[in-house]
Amino acid sequence: DSWTFDEFEPLEAIGSGSFGLIRKVRRKTDGKILARKEIDYRKMGVKEKEQLVAEVNILKDLKHPNIVEFLERVIDRENSFIYILMEYCEGGDLAAVIKRHKESSLYIPEEFIWTIMTQLTMALHECHCGMTKGDDNNPPQPRAPILHRDLKPDNVFLDANRNVKLGDFGLSRSLTNPQKAFAETYVGTPYYMSPELISESVYDVKSDIWSLGCIIFEMCALKPPFLADSQHELSLKIKMGRIQALPAQYSNELNHVVRSMLQVNPRKRPTTSDLLAAPRIRLCKKQLE
């Protein structure tokens, strides 16, 4: 821990992530604004502590312009707190963007939706198909896919230039052993639970694609693709997989891409590579470079 605790001036709380509060802080040395996740590990069980260590290790290895940057972990043993220092995303989370549009009955412009989808797909591509850093005596090689497992608008953040930053890998898993990761206890947000998770409780990269589809659908329709008053009814709707058409102003290509991600059969859903090959996403990717 190269930072001592009083390096940072605490500012206001800005949100809550997995395991704890997120606070805006100012680094005293250079005045840089950062986000600090504050976790009181006194109350944590062994399993949760292991999960937290796994989250930090995953975040430490993921370096990508569309994934929140992990800077440092500081342990305050006196008060049994762990502080995870990450980049500050001035634009807040995507859930707030959707909420603002819904309240002012304004649809989100299609162009913005494509830029969000493109950047989220690139972030997921890094998680699912990333390469190890490699060094001078061994070349980079494919590493085990990292499943985010809790993709939702609340975990997507925007920086000052509206660049997308995928955050909160609190529930993510690395598929180190060949068979798929079984969802020990599914803790994701019920709205975004994929059909395979409801039935076989097996989670793999295609389950993240389903959740990505739910996020993009919600950006267009300003409500999730499946809504119900009970978990049971929600599960039935998700397994049926019937979704309404997007609002008429959105293009056929956007409808097609969203529906392809929301297919009940995971094998029919596109991979991140398939999505990055879609014409509109290729175009958007070029414009972002």
Ligand SMILES: CNC(=O)c1c(C)[nH]c(/C=C2\C(=O)Nc3ccc(Cl)cc32)c1C
């Ligand atoms: C009302 N809160 C906000 O607008 C807000 C702002 C300005 N930033 C955030 C959140 C984060 C932020 O700014 N950096 C982050 C890094 C990781 C995670 Cl999991 C979350 C954040 C939020 C929720």
